[in-house]
Amino acid sequence: MAPLEEAIGYKFVNSLLLAEAMTHPSMAYETQKPHFDNQRLEFLGDAVLQLTVTEWLYQQFPGFSEGEMTKLRARLVSGAALARFAKEIGLGQYLMMGKGEEASGGRARTSTLADAFESLTGAIYIDGGFDEAKKVLLNVCSRQLEHIANEPAEVNPKGQLQEQLQAIAPQSPIYQVVGESGKDHCKVFEVEVCWLEKVLGKGVGKSKKDAEISAAKAALEAKSWA
Known part of the structure; x- marks a missing residue:
C-alpha cells in the first residue's frame, strides 16, 4: 500500500485501517467467513467529506446562498465525482475483493470506487484526525475545487436554451x-436543434449528448428566434 500512501500524501500509523478501507464486502461473501470490510468506514468517510466540502464552500463563496452552495456541494460529492477522484490516485488497483466481483468489472465500477474513496477518507480520519483527512481531501480534489472556484455556475446550454425559448412559447x-x-469506435454525430419548425443551431460531437450541447451553444449565440 506504500504507493497509495505516497499518492495521497499520508502515511498511516495503523496500517490495518488502510487494509480495512480497501476491503470490498465481496471478500466475506465469497469466503463465507467473517471478514471486515469497508462499509463502516464508508459511512464515516461520507460525513467527513460532506463537512470538508461544506466548510470549503462556506469560506470560498461568502456571498452565496444556502441553495447555491448545496448545488455546488452536490457536484463535488456525487458518486461520479468521488469515482473520478479515486481514479486519479489509482484506488481501484489496491482494492481487495472477491474473484467474482473482480471478474464482473468491480474494480472499475463507479459505485465501488466512490465507496472506496469514502472509506479511505474515514480511515484517515480515525488514524490522523479531521485536519489530516481535510488536508488529504483538499489535495486530492484540488483540480476540481479550482474549477469550481473559477466557474461556480454549472454551464448548461440546453437548460439555458429551453428556459429562454419557453419564456416566449x-x-x-x-x-x-x-x-x-x-x-464505430470513434463516431462523430451531427445534431440540429429545432423549435417551432425552425432550425436554431447545429453542432457536432463524439456522442449525441455532446453534439446536442454544441447545437444548443450555437443556438444561444445565434439567437435567431429573437
Missing part, C-alpha cells in the same frame, strides 16, 4: 441527429 426545443460519420 411553451414548446420545448427538439434535438435530432442529422448525420453520423467515422468508425
Whole structure:
C-alpha cells in the first residue's frame, strides 16, 4: 500500500485501517467467513467529506446562498465525482475483493470506487484526525475545487436554451441527429436543434449528448428566434 500512501500524501500509523478501507464486502461473501470490510468506514468517510466540502464552500463563496452552495456541494460529492477522484490516485488497483466481483468489472465500477474513496477518507480520519483527512481531501480534489472556484455556475446550454425559448412559447426545443460519420469506435454525430419548425443551431460531437450541447451553444449565440 506504500504507493497509495505516497499518492495521497499520508502515511498511516495503523496500517490495518488502510487494509480495512480497501476491503470490498465481496471478500466475506465469497469466503463465507467473517471478514471486515469497508462499509463502516464508508459511512464515516461520507460525513467527513460532506463537512470538508461544506466548510470549503462556506469560506470560498461568502456571498452565496444556502441553495447555491448545496448545488455546488452536490457536484463535488456525487458518486461520479468521488469515482473520478479515486481514479486519479489509482484506488481501484489496491482494492481487495472477491474473484467474482473482480471478474464482473468491480474494480472499475463507479459505485465501488466512490465507496472506496469514502472509506479511505474515514480511515484517515480515525488514524490522523479531521485536519489530516481535510488536508488529504483538499489535495486530492484540488483540480476540481479550482474549477469550481473559477466557474461556480454549472454551464448548461440546453437548460439555458429551453428556459429562454419557453419564456416566449411553451414548446420545448427538439434535438435530432442529422448525420453520423467515422468508425464505430470513434463516431462523430451531427445534431440540429429545432423549435417551432425552425432550425436554431447545429453542432457536432463524439456522442449525441455532446453534439446536442454544441447545437444548443450555437443556438444561444445565434439567437435567431429573437
